[in-house]
Amino acid sequence: MPPKKKVGKSSLKKKVVSSKKKAALSLKPSRKRVTLKRKSGKVASITPLKEGLKDIQEKKEQVEEASQKVFEPPYNYNDNKIVLMVRDPYWLYTYWEINENKIIEIKRELGEKFFDASLVLRIYDTSDWTFFDIKVGAHVGNWYINVGRPNTSYCVDIGYLTSDGIFMCSARSNVVTTPRDSMSEIIDEEWMIPDWEMMYALSGGFGFGKSSMEVKELFKKMQFPSSWLFSGSPVKKESKRPFWLVANCELIVYGATEPTASVTVMGEKIKLRPDGTFSFRFLLPDGNYEIPIEAIRDDGGERRNITPIINRKTK
């Protein structure tokens, strides 16, 4: 779903009314819309005075529509914060918000220098507080950071860096640690074994004699489907379907008699509809078929027989 444009408060109402069709479209995954059994509180709050019945109806629809409208989360919450997350051993992800008051404060602090300062992410390795900077645009709110170092702790500042190197921090993140991508260097003496490579390879299940490096490469390539019913299935269909054709025949036998009559088709008694009609649908493979149909009047006094004969062949 493409992000919707922000709608000003005043135009919101109008938007709701005019986007009736759109709202219906956005409900596509569902099958059938039924009248809501319960209505949102707003319905109750409408107290129409001297309005025509038609108007009431229209208003009601508008409000229902509004309660059906998909909520658009705000672009940000006007907080002053930055959050750091781990994606994998080599990459971090961060998102941030800078509060307007904070910008004013920094502006005041930096004076003229503010205007040629750049917004930067300053990423620290927290073991020795060495850092590197990434310049980001003023309208960006998140960033993937390639740190490339497993088992290392990081935190990040968002702030303004002036051309002469003054850094004014707006917010500092939480500290995160990238996971290892190989065996730990720490060995517990009580739990020593002579051959760690072998243990690693065995656990990887890729036969023997493989170094941990090779197994590591295989780990990266593994595509285990995740946990969900419609997750990447192991019997996934080929995405590209070659040209194809399927053709089958079905036969529909239908007819009518007195509703009270008893009817057999191929010797089996069938149930008539209340108006005395009947119909059957058969898959029709190649071959010869006779379909004896017999109707007997309810008092047994009279019979009628019809036997369609069908011959199906495929070339």
Added chain:
Amino acid sequence: MTKGYLALVLHAHLPYVRHPEYEDFLEEDWLYEAITETYIPLLNVFEGLINDGIDFRITMSITPTLAAMLADELLQNRYIKHLDNLIELSYKEIERTKWDQPLNELAHMYNYTFIESRIAFVERYRRNLLNGFKKIQDAGKLEIITCGATHGFLPLMEVNRKAVEAQIKIATAEYEKHFGRRPNGIWLPECGYNPGDDQVLKDAGIKFFITDTHGILHGSPRPKYGIFAPVYCKSGVAAFGRDIESGKAVWSAEEGYPGDFVYRDFYRDIGFDLNFEYVKPYISPDGIRINTGIKYHKITGNTDYKELYNRRAALDKAAEHAGNFMFNRGQQIEHLYNFLEKKPIIVSPYDAELFGHWWYEGPEWLNFLLRKIACDQDAIKLTTPFEYLKENPKNQVSTPSLSSWGYKGYAEVWLSGCNDWMYRHLHKAADRMVELAQSYPTAEGILHRALNQAGRELLLAQSSDWGFIMKMGTMVEYAVKRFKDHIGRFTKLYDQIRSNSIDESYLRDLEWKDNLFADLDYRVYK
């Protein structure tokens, strides 16, 4: 002589999909299909084994959202309606295929299966399948474990530890409500472990969890036995690692059993294949063709031409594959036993819905496997992680590494260009929820209800499924809508609570729609 252990783990999960505001809702079919194709067939296997006096052990996670749906009256009734519709279609199929003997046999097979499902569902389990699973657990054969309350991916929730705690605490409370005791173990959502989360598990009384292979293997200090023995985290909670070799046998698209050509093809369904007018009453009411569950073809090969499914041949193959799996585990265990000088444990987790839904013969494969292990060999002993710990209490202490079982093994599936925008809102909502719980420690009446409902909306927004669907690229619209709905509802409740203007009818509407976890107490966020 026993040389090692095998712990089979099935992870049963569906996101909470329940739409009382619609008469008919397509995505609810996920549950109905899983009941007919996976959950009832699994229960049949377990019951059959017990009736035949065959001892077995298996572990299953039933997630709190799935449990809540299985116990929900509306969904139970809708399932019966769904099934009745299917039974009607299967009768028509018997009639239609009269002149094609092999096809007609298959039509009879589906008809029989559906009718049996109805009897099992309505009579044997009194509409609530949890009764069935509980019975197998109480018989000592099945160990049911829990999961995060709404399957929230914990490593990306970490910035607010209280949100993680709530996922776990609510999950264990729900488990106790359904199964009458506390859970011994947990399946961390998406196998997502972040060092330190074990302390939260410990506080909730949980004794073990399962990580992906590299979670254990890259743990520190080095795990002496690799993934073939559990380790204790510093908190004392045990972690078991997923075995890759046995995983590939079932999961892998190339080498896995489910891809065998004699097995039933998932994609050729009469909902798509037959005349539109004929199938119309059994597909989506707006005319969109969908899977009905009646499928007549086998995989056949890498071709579009599909031959008719032969049930007997498929079952023979399932028995053969079960034998193969057992043989390979025997070899693996023998080898490990010699190398490690210790009885290894092999932990083999799979998505439960793989069995039956995707891999139609999966439950029968499991049936053959459990019977063969009981009767045909004595090197492998079936166990559950908890039972193993009771027999083998001395294990190394090591902290597992951050990991998941998603593609590439970490958080990328749930944190990439298509779904990273969610976290700003998820984290904000979690912070607000904690703030609310701390501001109103003793709420009563409508305020209490609003706070509880805010908790439910937050939890529903946290389901890892929404981000997963966005990443997979199918049904994205529904996932996005669900996420925004729950964040929107949470935000509205938050604003109403904060401005002391709770709209009772709005609240009632949400309680009616998002009704899971009836006993939730918002103070869990305090």
